Amino acid sequence: MDTATPFPQEGTPMCDRNTDVPTPLESFGACPAVTDVLSRVGDKWSMQVVIRLGEGSRRFNELRRIINGISQRMLTRTLRGLERDGLVRRTVTPSVPPRVDYELTDIGRSLWKPVSELGAWAVEHRQVIAQARDDYDAAAQ
């Protein structure tokens, strides 16, 4: 029950809002929670941060160097957002200069798995997708 549970366990309510939707219980597509998690992990940087922190605890500028392309501001905002949702723990060491470490919480680590599988899917299919995209654009001129 741990390796592949495409749908939530019994007893877990599918959705707490939008109960007026004629949603078959076989799906959670209409559940706002799906949209909510995408707002968190689906922005430009969160997923990369989660993947990186899945490798181990990291300092701020360490993440900044590794992620490559992320601005200071966006790294701060992304980490704050993940911290707010309880996915990342922020540890401040009041030294001079200050030291701040970030690491995944238990929930954050549980997110790492589906997120990394989505990342793996992206890597595996990127050429085919790029090709399909080119074909589509070429057909439409």
Add this chain to the structure above:
Amino acid sequence: MDTATPFPQEGTPMCDRNTDVPTPLESFGACPAVTDVLSRVGDKWSMQVVIRLGEGSRRFNELRRIINGISQRMLTRTLRGLERDGLVRRTVTPSVPPRVDYELTDIGRSLWKPVSELGAWAVEHRQVIAQARDDYDAAAQ
């Protein structure tokens, strides 16, 4: 090798750009493909559409009713985007009134698995996340 491959197979290049990044081969976090796939599936509606089409072929207004909250314009744009990337196949039956069916392609179905697992994760952890969010906001006033 089919059930859980968190990382790409050997022989599959991790990344074709950003080769100057000191990326350990154990991770694909810095790969632009990860960002690319998030731009596709990470928008407001694509994931829900993919989940819904995973249940079977659907007509336009059928999807519109089921997804609940999506506008006509956004459903069109979302479906076009997925079609452009080769994830969705669009079949037009030139009748009066016209009939258009949408279904996942093979790649689209392969996406369904990681996407639905992410959706399941969202449903399973939404209360904990909402609680953490409230705590964070309360602590910050």
Add this chain to the structure above:
DNA sequence: CGGGATCCGGCTGGATACTG
């Protein structure tokens, strides 16, 4: 070192009206 404050352009997505 690890941020916060400010400014700003561009894209996302909603509302509405119209069409074959």
Add this chain to the structure above:
DNA sequence: CAGTATCCAGCCGGATCCCG
């Protein structure tokens, strides 16, 4: 039924400067 066209607000994210 299945779109297209237009307008527009809001947020996302980059650049820059400052700070303890």
